[in-house]
Amino acid sequence: MLNITDVTHVYPNGVEALQRLTLRVVRSEITAVVGRSGCGKSTLLRIAAGLQSPQRGSITLNDAPVHGPTSDVSLMFQDAALLPWCTVRANIALPLDLQHRRDTGEVDYMIDLVGLREFAHALPSQISGGMAQRVALARALVLNPRLLLLDEPFGALDAFTRESLTQSVFDICRDAGATVMLVTHSIAEAVFLADRVVVLTPRPGRVAAEIAVGLPLRRTWDLQRSPEFAAIVGEVRDAMK
Ligand SMILES: Nc1ncnc2c1ncn2[C@@H]1O[C@H](COP(=O)(O)OP(=O)(O)OP(=O)(O)O)[C@@H](O)[C@H]1O
Ligand SMILES: [Mg+2]
Incomplete structure (x- = not known):
């Protein structure tokens, strides 16, 4: 649905945030993006939303180039x-x-x-x-929205509110068949929510690894105690090192 191809973004002050990054977001899937602070995750979401144009590379949504914001795409900012x-x-x-x-x-x-x-x-x-x-x-x-971009949506919440809201968002998105790209600092949250976890390298951000989660489509919080879940979390953690 969303194709980000060979995107490089350098800010006017010379900071290279993204370098030749290629990423696909598949329709009706939840894609989680994780990576160290400052690796370019928010930059990536703003580019995907059409709020910022990269120096190089292309972004298409349903095969049409993204040149600016549209009502098909909704972005929740980090603040x-x-x-x-x-x-x-x-x-x-x-x-x-x-x-x-x-x-x-x-x-x-x-x-x-x-x-x-x-x-x-x-x-x-x-x-x-x-x-x-x-x-x-x-x-x-x-x-x-057909494509929902979420930047650290649960960052400022206590553990219990975070758990219940994560579960609600997950259920809503699944029920609506929504396509979601989610940035999170929590590896467990990424694995719990997503079909695929994309790990970015430290700045400049490139794709370091893409991990298919392969857990059942209906997930409840208890899943986090299972060995399968722990194995995938370990895989993502290793890719971030
Ligand atoms: N408007 C801007 N002008 C100049 N540099 C910027 C701007 N916005 C971001 N940067 C730089 O680009 C890099 C990536 O920033 P970005 O906000 O995309 O990172 P992030 O992965 O979202 O970090 P965090 O996890 O802390 O939110 C950082 O080094 C940051 O300093
Ligand atoms: Mg950010």
Whole structure:
């Protein structure tokens, strides 16, 4: 579905973030991207979303070149990037408003999904960092995008909220047949969520390894205690060394 071919990106200050990176995201699959801090993961997602153009290489979505952002693709940034003057509810409804689409219940559904009913009318300054991340996640999901790009979506959450939200996102994406590229610092989370884990090298980012997860499509948290799960986590860890 998404083809990133031979992409090199150098920032104006001379920092080479990505070097000849080639990566495919297969339709209806969840692809997790892991790698050391600063290896170019966020750069890769911004390029995939059409928000940044690389110096070299090509990006196609369903065989059409990506030149700018489209409503088929939704990106959740690493920092929540909420509009400070809008309520939680209005922030989640924003993608619908921008497309002049009527809210037919999806905003309330998303608010419930991320557990923020009580805070629907709060402003971003009145909620915690983890709540802000949940708002950003709801906003990314509200349009039911064909391709969902998630940058560390669960970073600022406590372990329990993280587990339950990871499971919900996984179930939603599977049920919707959504295609997802997810950046995470947690190897266990990558293996739990993904069909394939792509390991990037330290900066400049290139693909160091691609590991097929091959676990059942329906996954519950208990799976993390199984030897199969531990073996795949070990494989990803070795590839990161
Ligand atoms: N706008 C920018 N201008 C200059 N350099 C940048 C810019 N954005 C990122 N970089 C540099 O590019 C490299 C890759 O950054 P990027 O944010 O893509 O890494 P990352 O893998 O997402 O890191 P982290 O895991 O810490 O979020 C870093 O060395 C960073 O300093
Ligand atoms: Mg990043």
